[in-house]
Amino acid sequence: MGAKIPMLDLGPEVEELWDELRTALDATLRSTRFILGPNVVEFEREAAEWLGVRRAVSLNSGTDALVLGLRALGIGPGDEVVTSAFTFVATAEAICRVGATPVFVDVEPASFNLDLERLAAHLDGPAGERTRLVIPVHLFGHPVDMDAVLSLCEPRGIPVFEDAAQAFGATWRGRRVGGFGRAGAFSFFPSKNLGAYGDGGLVVSDDDSFADTVLELRNHGALDKYEAHSVGYNSRLDEIQAAVLRVKLPHVxxxxxxxxxxxxxYREGLAGLDGVETPDEAEGAHHVFHQYTLRVRDGRRDELERRLGDAGIACAVYYRVPLHRLAPFAQPPGTELRETDRASEQVLSLPxxxxxxxxxxxxxxxxLRGDQTGG
Ligand SMILES: Cc1ncc(COP(=O)(O)O)c(C=O)c1O
Incomplete structure (x- = not known):
């Protein structure tokens, strides 16, 4: 067995950027400005330009980007928010954190993203009246068809908040995701396509009043320290993380x-392997492969996981338990999310x-090939 292979090795990145990082971090340390200083201001400006949006507000995590974004959109108790159950827990958690209710629509099998035909049916049904927001998740870095989402939601007056945590740099028909809806949320968790060296997040929007509200919320509800306008949070990206992100952004x-x-x-190497489907890229989509996620049919996933494990190769199942099967996010009796359940049973993410x-x-x-021949 060769050396162990982890899901992601950040070592070579740190090595390559070492001098730039040292310069940026030394300057930040010497400045002793650690909160809301020049790196945060500049990073927000650079990120907004890079993403093609008017405003970008940095926060201390992607989860907070969702929570504060939901607050700034006026979502609260009694509101239903439609999203996918096949996502990281933070998507639904944020909805609950503001007192609203997550309502799950099934995913489509090819991309694991929201099934837009089912979304249309949901919005046309009785629940459509109660839907205050739709959160499409650009899962694994594959963009959702945002033209279709907007054409469903806009005529119904339902705003769209993109969970782009896994899709920094992904484009739909040539435009970067995050900027299509009323707002978009990103995560800078270290493993993300743009990752900090700690926690971080970003909310983007073309709407100044939305962005100004998030600016206040992240700083205890006040732009000025002593004048809280609302009950806010301490959710600022710190200067050290902003300095790291500024070094990394031009490389994304x-x-x-x-x-x-x-x-x-992977696609070429795994072509034709029994029971294994490699990820698709829809027409118009520019997938950025935050994860490389196979679908393994015929109940062979456990066996492949074991084989990789035996060869010293990490792999992961994102997500083994879909959110509707977790107690805090349980759906009304009779809810069926067949493709979501199937995805949870079949997915396998590779390094x-x-x-x-x-x-x-x-x-x-x-x-993986050796598995098929028994070798
Ligand atoms: C789809 C999705 N939404 C939200 C988040 C939350 O981001 P963070 O871990 O930065 O709080 C993540 C991150 O892991 C994610 O994958």
Whole structure:
């Protein structure tokens, strides 16, 4: 067995950026400005420009980007928010945190994103009247068809808040995701396509009054320390993380291209493997492969997980328990989310990252192929 292969190795990235990081961090330390200083201001400006939006407000996590965004959109107790149950727990958690109710619509099998035909049926049904917001999740880095989402929601007067936590740099028909809806949320958890070296998050919007509300909420409900206008939070991105993110932002497109190259090697290497489907890229979508997620049919997932484990290769099941099967997010009796359940039973995510060397990808492919021949 060769050296162990983790899901993601950030070592080569830190090595490559070492001098730039040291310069940025040294300057930040010497400045002794650690909260709401120049790095935060500049990072927000650079990120807004990069994403093609008017405003970007940084926060201390992607979860808070969702929570404060929901607050600024006026979502609260009694409101129903439609999203997917096949996502990270934070999506539904944020909805509950503001006192609203998550309502799940099934996913479509190819991308694992919201099934837009089912979303249309839901909004046309009795629950449509109660829906105050739709949160599409660009899962694993594959963009949702935002034209279709907006054409369903806009005529009904329902705002859209994109959970783009996993899709920094993904585009739909050439436009970066996050900027399509009324607002968009990103996470800078270290493993994300743009990751900080700690927690961080971002909310984006073209709407100044929304962005100003988030600015207040993140700082105890006050732009001025002593004049709270609302009950807020302490949710500021710190200067050290902002300095790291400013070093990393210019590299994201090249890194996403490298992830796509790893994905290409996987797709070619795994073609024709029994029971294994490699991820699709819809027409109009530019997938940034935050995760490289297979669908493994015929009940063979456990066996493949074991085989990878035996070869010293990490893998992960995102998400083994869909949110509607977790007590805090239980849905009314009779709710059926068949494709969501099926996805949870069949998905398997493989290691991927911008710096993943070709021989590592080849070893993973060989381990999976070896499984089929029993070798
Ligand atoms: C889809 C999704 N939404 C929200 C979040 C929350 O982000 P964070 O971990 O930065 O709070 C994540 C992150 O892991 C995520 O994957």
């Amino acid at each position: 497109d090249a890194w996403n291209d490298k992830r796509r190259e790893v994905a290409r090697l 991927i990252g911008a710096y993943q060397p070709e021989p590592v990808t080849a070893r993973i492919v060989a381990a």
